Amino acid sequence: MPPLYDPEQVKPMWQELANVGVRPLNSADAVDAVLSKTEGTVLCVVNSVCGCAAGGARPGVTLALQNDLIPDELVTVFAGMDQEAVAQARGYMSQIAPSSPCIALFKDGQPIHVLERRHIERMSAVDIANNLSAVFNETCQRKGPSVAPEVYDANDSPQICGSSIDRYAGN
Secondary structure, eight states, X not given: OOOSBOHHHHXXXXXXXXXXXXXXXXXXXXXXXXXXXXXXXXXXXXXXXXXXXXXXXHHHHHHHTTSSEEOSEEEEEETTTSHHHHHHHHHTTTTSOOOSSEEEEEETTEEEEEEOHHHHTTSOHHHHHHHHHHHHHHHOOEESOSSOHHHHHHOOOOOOOGGGSOBOOOO
């Protein structure tokens, strides 16, 4: 399926997470390769163009990844862009209603902590970072941060909402 939004306008929303080491997954196979693992921890972010992703989810995740302990793998899928990958990721979270944005921590192949949109829209970026950092401290063993502090400090956090992004017309 083609994306819903202009990929060039959405690129900064991908890049914000990529700049701190979060790898985009663009296909169902790529999602399976990561989320089907039965050992280790994985942070999976269902990114979106909405205001609560811009104001809370993405900046909260990037800040949480400055923690001393972080998940083994950091991945993201983008709602409205790579619909096959998003559907596959949501399949691994079948006990949770589909939500965009959504932040899920998996341990040994199972989601153990999830912040759905209904949580995210009531939290600041700092609240999200504190929530995730606490869970990372209890669950994860990989040494953080995901990137050096100066890389984190230079990261751009675009405050773009979906209402200002063009629908994809195709090429």
